[in-house]
Amino acid sequence: EKGGYDHFMLKEIYEQPAVIKDTYRGRLHANEGLIKMAGIEDNLQKFLNADRILIVACGTSWHAGLVAEYIFEEFSRIPVEVEYASEFRYRNPIIRENDVVIAISQSGETADTLAAIKLAKEHGAFVFGVCNVVGSSISRETHAGAYTHAGPEIGVASTKAFTTQITVLTLIALRLAQAKGTLTNSDFHRYLQELELIPEKVQQALETNDTAKAIAAIYKDAPNCLYLGRGYNFPVALEGALKLKEISYIHAEGYPAAEMKHGPIALIDEQMPVVVIAQKQEHYDKIVSNIQEIKSRSGKIIAVVTEGDTQVRALADHVIEIPRTVDALSPLLTTIPLQLLSYHIAVMRECNVDQPRNLAKSVTVE
Ligand code: M6R
Numbered sequence: 001e002k003g004g005y006d007h008f009m010l011k012e013i014y015e016q017p018a019v020i021k022d023t024y025r026g027r028l029h030a031n032e033g034l035i036k037m038a039g040i041e042d043n044l045q046k047f048l049n050a051d052r053i054l055i056v057a058c059g060t061s062w063h064a065g066l067v068a069e070y071i072f073e074e075f076s077r078i079p080v081e082v083e084y085a086s087e088f089r090y091r092n093p094i095i096r097e098n099d100v101v102i103a104i105s106q107s108g109e110t111a112d113t114l115a116a117i118k119l120a121k122e123h124g125a126f127v128f129g130v131c132n133v134v135g136s137s138i139s140r141e142t143h144a145g146a147y148t149h150a151g152p153e154i155g156v157a158s159t160k161a162f163t164t165q166i167t168v169l170t171l172i173a174l175r176l177a178q179a180k181g182t183l184t185n186s187d188f189h190r191y192l193q194e195l196e197l198i199p200e201k202v203q204q205a206l207e208t209n210d211t212a213k214a215i216a217a218i219y220k221d222a223p224n225c226l227y228l229g230r231g232y233n234f235p236v237a238l239e240g241a242l243k244l245k246e247i248s249y250i251h252a253e254g255y256p257a258a259e260m261k262h263g264p265i266a267l268i269d270e271q272m273p274v275v276v277i278a279q280k281q282e283h284y285d286k287i288v289s290n291i292q293e294i295k296s297r298s299g300k301i302i303a304v305v306t307e308g309d310t311q312v313r314a315l316a317d318h319v320i321e322i323p324r325t326v327d328a329l330s331p332l333l334t335t336i337p338l339q340l341l342s343y344h345i346a347v348m349r350e351c352n353v354d355q356p357r358n359l360a361k362s363v364t365v366e
Contacts, residue, residue: 007353009155009247013339014206016160017199020332022149023164027171030192035175039128039144046126047176050100052079054125056088056116057104058363060158060242064165065104066235067331071169074328075183075191076176085112086366088119095123102128102169106153106161107362108136115366117141130168132161146172155354156361157247159339162239163202163332170195170329194326198333201323205336208320212337215302215318216344219273225250226264226299228257229277229334230287236277236331240338247346247356257290270298275341276316277334280306281327291315302341304334 005011027037040047047053053072055065062084069080083093085103089112095101101120105113108131117138120127129138129145132153139145148164174191177183183191219225225244229237238254245252255264257276268274274294278287288311291301295315303316306324313319320337346353 006347007155007343009157009159009343009353012153012155012160013336013343015151016163016336017203017206019150019160019164020167020202021199022151023167024171024195025149028192028195030189030196033189033192035171035178035192037146037171037175039146040172040175043126043128043144044179047100048179049098050078051096051098052081054095054099054101054120055080055082055104056085056101056113056120057082058085058110058112060162060239061104061106061113061165063235063239063242064162064169065102066238067166067232068102068169068173070232071328072173072176075173076180077182078176083116085110085116089116093119095120095125097124099125100128101125102130103138103142104130104165104169105136105138106132106148106150106158106165108133108138109362109364110138111364111366114138114141130165132164154361156356156359157243157342157353163335166332167195167198191326191328194329198325198329201325201333202336205322205333206340208322208337209340211318211320212340213344215320216341216348219300219302220345220348222250222271222273224267224272225252226267226272226274227252227254227338228260228274228290229254230257230283231281232327232331233277233279233334236334236338237275239335240275240342243339243342244345246359247342247353248349248351249357250345257287260290260293265293265297268294268297268299270300273300273302275302275338276304278303278305278309278312279327279330279334280309280324281330288312288315304337
């Protein structure tokens with residue numbers, strides 16, 4: 001049932017090209033310039049009238065929400081706030097009737113997310129679910145929704161759920177952008193076409209496996225690891241760090257690269273591996289200077305670069321090359337080598353990759 005893979009996690013990492021395609025199949029019509037999602041069309045006015053979108057989720061799903069925040073604000077110019085469901089539900093939050101709440105959950109059973117949904121409904125908000133498990137509690141409790149088509153995710157560490165959540169949320173943001181006219185026609189079409197190409201680029205990103213494994217062998221005994229990214233890839237840094245800590249038990253932290261100066265830079269010495277997502281995109285020069293700052297303090301740089309990159313390559317100790325895409329879609333690619341890196345480190349440390357200690361696949365108690 002692991003399909004020839006040693007672990008479910010690895011199988012699920014490798015399923016991503018197929019399940020991303022499954023998730024946009026029938027919804028993304030790049031040639032016609034259309035996105036068809038019943039849950040959105042049926043409720044389009046609610047989304048268009050929304051003063052803001054509130055996203056509630058936990059863990060990796062919360063990271064997908066953070067990526068979505070950048071995408072929604074850029075594409076559809078709707079203000080977005082992303083909340084940990086557990087904090088939101090106990091904070092006496094301000095929820096208005098004109099708020100659209102998007103709840104993201106792979107399992108559809110996470111207790112805090114479910115409670116946040118109930119609270120939002122009590123306040124009259126429209127609640128939209130992005131779930132993977134059909135018929136789950138969250139899919140039933142929400143007013144409408146769109147499923148991810150990741151298939152069963154068995155590994156406790158979420159991988160394909162994350163990338164399919166981002167796929168669904170990107171489709172929604174694009175549909176709203178089209179309805180609102182917040183993207184130019186040519187940008188809109190370019191995004192549709194790029195999204196259609198993502199599965200084959202994820203397939204290419206999976207070819208970094210050997211490189212990731214070789215890097216894993218060097219750093220498997222590191223006590224700490226830092227992950228840095230900017231913009232769309234800041235949440236990917238958080239997700240990379242979560243993946244490493246939950247399956248390898250190495251202490252890892254993700255930060256927006258520019259925050260480094262405000263504290264974490266004190267941690268950097270020759271013992272500290274720093275994974276930097278350094279794509280050739282907006283603010284590239286900023287990330288290059290962040291890398292220089294780490295180098296001058298003898299930190300070890302593992303950089304996830306765009307293919308053909310030379311500038312970061314000259315500075316980094318290790319590079320992992322992935323294909324180029326538009327900035328907004330890059331998290332779907334940059335996250336792949338980070339999943340592989342964590343996987344190999346955990347295997348080399350003889351950890352229980354699919355069922356890490358202390359963790360449950362779905363957290364049905366708060
Ligand atoms: O099923 P959900 O998406 O609601 O689960 C949320 C988190 O419990 C989950 O993403 C958790 O953080 C994973 N173990 C991360 O890999």
